[in-house]
Amino acid sequence: MFNLIKDWREQNILEASRFSEDDWRQVADQLAVLSRLSEEELRKLFDLATLFLHDKSIKGVKDFVVTDSMKQSIALQACLPILNLGLEWYKGWSSIIVYPRSYHTKTTTTDEMGIVHEGTQHRSGEAWLRGPVVLSWREVKHSGDLDGQNVVIHEFVHKLDMLNGRANGFPPMQAGMNPEQWTQIMEEGFSDFQRNPKHGIDRYGATNPAEFLAVLSEVFFERPQDLIEAYPDIYQLMTEFFKQDPML
Numbered sequence: 001m002f003n004l005i006k007d008w009r010e011q012n013i014l015e016a017s018r019f020s021e022d023d024w025r026q027v028a029d030q031l032a033v034l035s036r037l038s039e040e041e042l043r044k045l046f047d048l049a050t051l052f053l054h055d056k057s058i059k060g061v062k063d064f065v066v067t068d069s070m071k072q073s074i075a076l077q078a079c080l081p082i083l084n085l086g087l088e089w090y091k092g093w094s095s096i097i098v099y100p101r102s103y104h105t106k107t108t109t110t111d112e113m114g115i116v117h118e119g120t121q122h123r124s125g126e127a128w129l130r131g132p133v134v135l136s137w138r139e140v141k142h143s144g145d146l147d148g149q150n151v152v153i154h155e156f157v158h159k160l161d162m163l164n165g166r167a168n169g170f171p172p173m174q175a176g177m178n179p180e181q182w183t184q185i186m187e188e189g190f191s192d193f194q195r196n197p198k199h200g201i202d203r204y205g206a207t208n209p210a211e212f213l214a215v216l217s218e219v220f221f222e223r224p225q226d227l228i229e230a231y232p233d234i235y236q237l238m239t240e241f242f243k244q245d246p247m248l
């Protein structure tokens, strides 16, 4: 019964959408990262992105205008990792804030001596625990073109990671996955990556296990071959976690 109501609600949202399939297709055509999807998968992604735009608000900072096609581009890329997982993987928060370009933010860190350091950091996006996702449009515009970097996938994978608490590189597992195996393979990969840079994988992934997961997810969707060559075991784990295989 619950599923019937849910399907009915979703059906109403899909029917009320102001975007036609052609509208979605025009935006999707600009995103090479979607080109491997079958016709059926693409349609599924359009529906998911429509529901996503209904559930989440996307707003520009100050007077920066986020157009419909910008919203669609963000929604399509954000929904790619959850294509076979469902929108409930993005539950518990509701807004996306878009800056025109990368921005500076005040940071506070406390070192081992207990001294608090204030600084500024250059950022192209961030994801807050139970809060918004923040994106720089300039970086989003350069995402999706198969260069291995995708700020949208990066930030939204942090959101998946945060479903069970702070981002730590350990998101909730899918049924049938072995958490110990995930921890072991990811930890081995992370300590290797800290010592040995890999072709096509951003060094930023060596920052901590959460960034390692987010950066490798960008590569998984954008340049799967690079990830298979560097870390075949992690690639395999990711096909189980995301329930899709970008090499197929």
Ligand SMILES: [Zn+2]
Pocket (backbone or CB within 6 Å): 154, 158, 210, 211, 214
């Ligand atoms: Zn990050």
